[in-house]
Amino acid sequence: MEKIENKKCQHVTFSKQRDSIFQEASELSTLTGAQVGIIMFSPDDDKAYAFGHPDINTITDRFVAEKIQPPTEVEKLIQTHGNATMEKQNLELAKNEEFKETEIKRGEELNEKMKDNGQWFGSTSIDELNFEQLVQLKESYAKFKQNLETEMKRRSSMNP
Secondary structure, three states: OOOOOOHHHHHHHHHHHHHHHHHHHHHHHHHHOOOEEEEEEOOOOOOEEEEEEOOHHHHHHHHHOOOOOOOOHHHHHHHHHHHHHHHHHHHHHHHHHHHHHHHHHHHHHHHHHHHHOOOOOOOOOHHHOOHHHHHHHHHHHHHHHHHHHHHHHHHHHHOO
């Protein structure tokens, strides 16, 4: 790795890397429930930038304090509730990602099937379609709308 001599380029690079690192730390903290603290110093003016979850003061106090106090019952309860909520959100995220992947694969399969059957209209202007193709396209849109509404109702009933 080479040091960047141009101060403007150095500042821009640092800002981008700082934002990226803070974003990664935030995602890590959200996904795992870890407490994270990061302090970075700008190379051009030695200004400190900090990120922490739950907050930087809580994290630094744990390292500065002579004796680490065990968490209170309230803190334990908050942590337990936070972990349960996070696990629920992670499960929902995994289900949504799985559903998304399934639908992407299904869409690709349908595209191939429609191309093979000569039913694909994606690259054709709607003005160039004949009556039969327009009826078929209308039916496809109606079925898609129905499936979308059904899925939206299903998901809204899962998350009241």
